[in-house]
Every structure is written in structure tokens, then in C-alpha cells.
Amino acid sequence: MTLDHVVCETETPAQTQEAEARPLWLRFDRWWLLFAGVVFIVLLLVIRRPDPYRRIVVFLEDGIRVTLSITVVSFLFILFAGLVGGLGRVAKNPIINGIASIYVEIVRGIPLLVQLLFIYYASPIVLRDLGRRLAAVWPALSVRLIEIKLNPFAAAVLGLTICYGAYMSEIVRAGIESISKGQMEAARSLGMSYFQAMRYIILPQAVRVILPPVGNEFVALLKDSSLVSVVAVADMTRRGREFMASTFLALETWMMVALLYLVMTLFFARVVTYIERKLSYVR
């Protein structure tokens, strides 16, 4: 599903052992070959055929920045949403558990693209209508709701957070549930509260368990962020469409866009592996 798998599977056990001593970024395995190859192709195209490839890259530059910042900003919110949602999913309180479960079930059943379209185009209508109804009761809020204008970037971050937050909640829930019940019992029997036990005992262990799927989510999010191009965010994909519309260079444009996404995803997949190794501990 993600590049992370490719990276791991290319190392046979023997190679892994032999290379274990070297730090990860110095290990010249197949990931390096792939990464260097892709970067080489990009550079070759840009240098040898500046027209159109250099023009494309220059035109995409803003978009790359938008794609990266939307991914990083959303991911921070997603981590928070996943933590809250995951804790909700394992909560014994039926109301909290119910709310978290309904959130996850609804969001997982609607395509991300549709969620983004709904938030950007449909939710202002809902808010405006709500504002009109509130006019008599709460005029100040009513005016604000009627005049609301969604910033495309904020709408995109909101949409990605709501959607990926649900998936992240499930990852966090699975991580918490993977820690043996004895850990919670031991912590509680020492007099720790539920939240102290979560904070000091369960979550630190769960984090190590869920790091690989969380890293996968980051890479998946980077790719899915291309969907925000439909809600007027000038990310790399949208910039690519704009460039193509004015030049009709479909093959060149989309090849370069694809290569640049690949450079980014390969890079982050490796960063995730690196963090995983750093955080692992003797069991």
C-alpha cells in the first residue's frame, strides 16, 4: 500500500544484520538506488531539457510548498484528533464511546473527495441558514455565521483532519488495545488515575506500536492532499493543471508532477523508518 513496505522488503535478513551497525541514512540499500534514480531523472530532465521541464518545476514551486504545508499542518491536527478519537473509542463511558464510534463510522463511509466538496461548498450554506434562524436569539453569532467565508486552505485542513482523524483514531485504538491489560491494572493498583496510567504507561508503549501505521498515514496523506485541488487550494496538483491548461503539455507536466510526488513520498517513508529505529527499545 505504501512505499514503506517496498523499503522494508528489499532488505533480506542477512543484509539487514550486516548493515545494522551503520546508521540508516548511510546504508546503501535499494531505497537509495530508487531515491537516487528518481532524483537523477528529475535533475537530468531539468538540466538537459530546461524547456519545458525547468519551466514546469518553477511553475510548480509554490504548489510544492502548499502541498507540504497542508500535509504537515493537517497531520498535526490529525494526530490530535486521532488521540482524542482513539481515547474515546477505548473509553468505557457509553456516551463518549458512542460519539467516537459514530464519528469513525460516518467518516469512514464517505469518500474524502466528497467530504472536501461538502465542507467547502455545502457547509457555508448550512451555517448561513443556521445564522438566519439564530437572528432573533443570538444576533452577534448570527451575523458572524451569515458572513462566514471559508478560506480554502482552512477548509482543506479541516476536511483532511476530519477524514484522516477517523482513520488515525482507529490506529490509536488498536495501539492502546495491543498493550496487555496487566499494564493498566499494574498502573491503577499503584494508585494512578486512568489518565495518569494512559499518559505514563499505556500511550508511551502504544506510540511505539503504532508508529509504522502512523508513518504510513503521513505518506498517504501527502498523496491524498492532491484532492484539495478541487477546493481552490493551489497545491502541486492544481498548479500542474493550470500549467497544462496554458501549454497543453500533458505528458511532460504530469510526468514531472508524478516524479516530484515520488521524491517526497520516498523521502518521508525513509524518515519514518528512521524514527522507528530511533524509538525502538529492548523488549
Add this chain to the structure above:
Amino acid sequence: MSDNIIEIEHVSKRFGRVVALDDVSLTVERGEVVVVIGPSGGGKSTLLRCINHLEAVDSGHIVVDGIPLTQAENIDKVRAEVGIVFQLFNLFPHLTALENVTLAQRVVRKRSQEGAESIAHELLDKVGIPEKADAYPAQLSGGQQQRVAIARALAMQPRIMLFDEPTSALDPEMIKEVLDVMLDLAREGMTMLVVSHEMGFVKAAAHRIAFMCDGHIVEETTPEGLFTAPKEERTRQFLSQILT
């Protein structure tokens, strides 16, 4: 005033259709060492776990050191007074031995880092593994892990220690090192409720034995009484099985 530190009155507990505890009553006096024996599935562990509310009872009352185990705020008070040692140690694998012993002191007892560490070093010394303070649980043998677990419980300065089959997950050669620590505790006058089949420990330290079977306490007796003249047929059967 009686000096009963644990009072268990008519406690029943069922898991679905299985009756784990059926109208069980037991009292433990301050400073007393009570060993609970009996076949597995007889409710011994459940009884222990009810005392610090890892399991909620269905009916009956439990009073620990004058605190009834009913409202939520009392449960935390009781847990602070009662230390428990588990069959599978349940050490925190992401923390070193020292951190295992200091964590609850800092976040529950609000002791300073230095204060907690000096108590922890003292206790690790007491259980005989001062040199393992910086080792992670995975680097320790089972016996060493269990001794860290005992130190971790003692760090909260409990008035009562519960032991839930503390040696049954250990290799034979490691049992003694854990039992020695428990014997020391008993000699110091700690109130202990122990689920165990270690007859050596029973002979050396127990004041009283409770034999549990099918959710009932079938017989309460002294160690001498148990070995010389068990009253109940069921006790006799059980003893003949574990003593041969």
C-alpha cells in the same frame, strides 16, 4: 476495636455464567500473613483482585483499613494502601527498573525525583538487585523482574501486600529468591495475603491458611492444622495432589 485490616463480608462475583466467588467472607488482622490455596479456577485470584477493586464485586462488602470499597474516591485511597504483585510481574517494559519503582512515587505520592530515587535504590537493595537499577525489564530474569515488581509495590509504602501466585511463572531456581524477599517482608510484620502453592513459604511464614474451591472458602486453618489434620475431604484430596 478489632484489629482487622481487611474485612470481606459475603462477597459474590460472577463472570457471565461462571460463579467465581460465592458468599465469601474472610478477615485478615494487621500483621497477619494469610495464604490462600486451592485448585485453579477456585476464585483465589478473583478474591485478591476484588480487594483493590481490579474486579468489582456483585454483592457483599469489602472494608480495607476502615475504608469501605464503594465510592470511586475510596478506591484510589484503598489502592494507595494496598500493594499487589502479579503472577506475570506486569513491569512497565518501556521503563528501567529504577523508573518502574519511582514513577508512581512521583505522580501519585508527589515525591521529588531525588526522594523517589533514593527510596527506589533502597528498595532495590532490599530485594537484592541494586546493580540492576538501569536495566530494562527485558534484560532481567523472571526472578529479578518479580523482585523489581515487589520493590515497585513497596515504594508506595502500602499497609497490605497482596501476592497473586508470585512464583508460578518462574523457573524453579528463581522461586527461592522471590520467596526469600517475601519471607523478609513477613518477618518485618507486613500484612500479607498470598495466593500461592509454595508449601515452604506456608510452613515458614503463614499464620493462617484458607482453602478455596469452587468460589467458597472451604476451610480456614493453621499451617500445622493443614498438614496434620485437614478437616475437609476436598482439602485432603487437594493436598495429596500437590504434596506428592
